[in-house]
Each structure stands twice: as structure tokens, then as C-alpha cells.
Amino acid sequence: MAELMARLDLNAYEAPRTTGAHAHEEGQLFALRAGLQLIETSAGRWVLPPGWIGWIAPRCAHAAQSHGATAGWSLYLDPALTTALPAQPHVFASTPLIRELVGRLVSLGEEGEAARRLRLVGVLVDELVAGTRTSLHLALPQERRLLALATALADDPARDDTLEQWADRIGMARRTLTRRFAAETGLSFAQWRQQARLLKAVQLLGMGEPVTAVALTVGYSSVSAFIETFRRHFGCTPSRFFAQGADTSR
Structure with missing residues (x-):
């Protein structure tokens, strides 16, 4: 039987990085x-603030962009170890x-006992799956005109254009826009706009911007x-939200 792989890398980058679409076998x-x-x-x-833990499934094509100097860790897992984790990021x-x-995985290092590393990984995966689900995801529609609308609003969620104005701008009837947007994102337009604002807020707060x-x-x-x-959506204030993820990396 082939040995299952679980490799942990520590990383630090002084400048922001952008990585185009790619996928990992692990x-x-x-x-x-x-x-x-x-x-x-x-x-x-998806937004990954400091201290929270991100997940990307095997062979899931994704792009990544970091903001500011970054430091943390990555744990690459054999696909056989990931079946309980989500198929999407x-x-x-x-x-x-x-x-x-x-911390135990970091202390083991590359020379640590492989069997012990796998046991720790198993417990880690169990704890992640059993934990509280947090919505740090903004669904994007697939239809070309709706995607253009969503991208513009996600980049600048303070825009206060009405649904009617957006419908006119993209050349789609208001009722059609409402129906198709909900079908493709799982949220009404108003719910999606609020999610876009909150995700942008998490991004800016994570970069150190003041709440005001x-x-x-x-x-x-x-x-x-x-x-x-913010409190109604995430169950806590912005300061408490970031405290929840504090010291995840060692």
C-alpha cells in the first residue's frame, strides 16, 4: 500500500503575491x-483573514492574491485524507x-514520525469538519451579464445602484435578473449585496483599516x-471576529 502523504511547509513573503489559476494534486x-x-x-x-484556516480541495482550480507581507503555513494532504472536507474552497x-x-505538526518537522503526523492530521480534519461554519464566501453567477454585474459590485460594494438600474445597464428585464441571480447564487440580490459588503469589510479590516x-x-x-x-451575520463584533482566529499559525 502506498504511503499517505501529509507535508507541512512554513512560508513568509515580504511583498504581495498574485498567483494565476492553477490546481494541486493534493x-x-x-x-x-x-x-x-x-x-x-x-x-x-473566499476571504482568508489572519488566523483563520483556508481549505482547497485536490485538483480544484483556483487563483490567489495576497495583501501585504504574509507569513503562515500550508499543509498538503494526500487526497485519501481529505474525503471529509468540502469539495469547494x-x-x-x-x-x-x-x-x-x-503547533504539534510544526514541531514534528519533516523528520518527525510519519504515523504520528497522520494521526494528528486525522484529528485536525475531524475538528475542522465538526467546527462552526462561517460564511466567508461570495458566490458568483455564471451567466456572462450577471457575472459582470457581480464582479463590479464585489469590487465596489458601496455602489448604491438600484436593481432597476443594474437591469437596464446589463440589458436584462428586472424580473429575469431577480430570478436568475437567485438561481445562480442561492441568494436574493439584496442578500448577495450585503454578503459582498461584509466580505469586503472583512478584507479591509484584516488589512488593518479602522472600523469607521x-x-x-x-x-x-x-x-x-x-x-x-456584522454582528447579526457573523454572530460577533468585528474585533471579536478577528480574535477568534488569533494565533492559528505558530
């Missing part, structure tokens, strides 16, 4: 203790146990309205 778990990363596939975008919240497991500036940048008229919307 699955990849990864986290940053500094910097922020955006992952994109044909199905959507995902971002997991960390826990004290998950942080301890990652972020609230205005993503289209909220007041800081209190932004914090309340």
Missing part, C-alpha cells in the same frame, strides 16, 4: 499569522485545540449600523 490547508489572502474560483470568492474558524494540533473607515467604504451610513449588521 488538498491544501493553510493559514496566515500576518497578511490576508483572497481565493477565487469560477464558483466564487472553505474558510474555517480556529479553536485552541486546532491551534495546538498545528471600513463601514463607510463598503456603503454603510453609520458605524453602528455596520457593526450591528
Whole structure:
């Protein structure tokens, strides 16, 4: 029987990096203790703030873009070890146990006992799958005109164009836009716009921008309205949200 592979790499880059569409034969778990990363596939975008744990399935084509200097780790897993993990990219919240497991894997190094490494990986995967699901994903529609709309709004979510204005701009009836957008993203247009604003907010907050500036940048008229919307969506305030993922990388 072929030996299962689980390889952990530590990495640090002083400058932002952009990686075009590519895929790995292995699955990849990864986290940053500094910097922020955006992952994109044909199905959507994911934001990886510092301290949270990203996942990319084997042979999943994706592009990546980092912001600022980054440092963290990547754990490459044999496909046989990843069957319980999602088929699409995902971002997991960390826990004290998950942080301890990652620390043990780092301390083992490349010379550590392979069987022990695999046991630790098994527990790590179990903990990730059993953990709280957090929506750090923005679904993208596939239809050409809807994708153009979604891309423009995701890049600048403070735009306050109405649904009617967007329908006129892309040459689609309002009712058709409403129906097809929901069918392709799983969200109503209003829900999707809010998700786009919150994901952009997480990106900016993760880059160190102050809450007041972020609230205005993503289209909220007041800081209190932004914090309340953030709390309803993620279950905590922005400061608590980032504390949840603290110290994932060692």
C-alpha cells in the first residue's frame, strides 16, 4: 500500500503575491499569522483573514492574491485524507485545540514520525469538519451579464445602484435578473449585496483599516449600523471576529 502523504511547509513573503489559476494534486490547508489572502474560483470568492484556516480541495482550480507581507503555513494532504472536507474552497474558524494540533505538526518537522503526523492530521480534519461554519464566501453567477454585474459590485460594494438600474445597464428585464441571480447564487440580490459588503469589510479590516473607515467604504451610513449588521451575520463584533482566529499559525 502506498504511503499517505501529509507535508507541512512554513512560508513568509515580504511583498504581495498574485498567483494565476492553477490546481494541486493534493488538498491544501493553510493559514496566515500576518497578511490576508483572497481565493477565487469560477464558483466564487473566499476571504482568508489572519488566523483563520483556508481549505482547497485536490485538483480544484483556483487563483490567489495576497495583501501585504504574509507569513503562515500550508499543509498538503494526500487526497485519501481529505474525503471529509468540502469539495469547494472553505474558510474555517480556529479553536485552541486546532491551534495546538498545528503547533504539534510544526514541531514534528519533516523528520518527525510519519504515523504520528497522520494521526494528528486525522484529528485536525475531524475538528475542522465538526467546527462552526462561517460564511466567508461570495458566490458568483455564471451567466456572462450577471457575472459582470457581480464582479463590479464585489469590487465596489458601496455602489448604491438600484436593481432597476443594474437591469437596464446589463440589458436584462428586472424580473429575469431577480430570478436568475437567485438561481445562480442561492441568494436574493439584496442578500448577495450585503454578503459582498461584509466580505469586503472583512478584507479591509484584516488589512488593518479602522472600523469607521471600513463601514463607510463598503456603503454603510453609520458605524453602528455596520457593526450591528456584522454582528447579526457573523454572530460577533468585528474585533471579536478577528480574535477568534488569533494565533492559528505558530
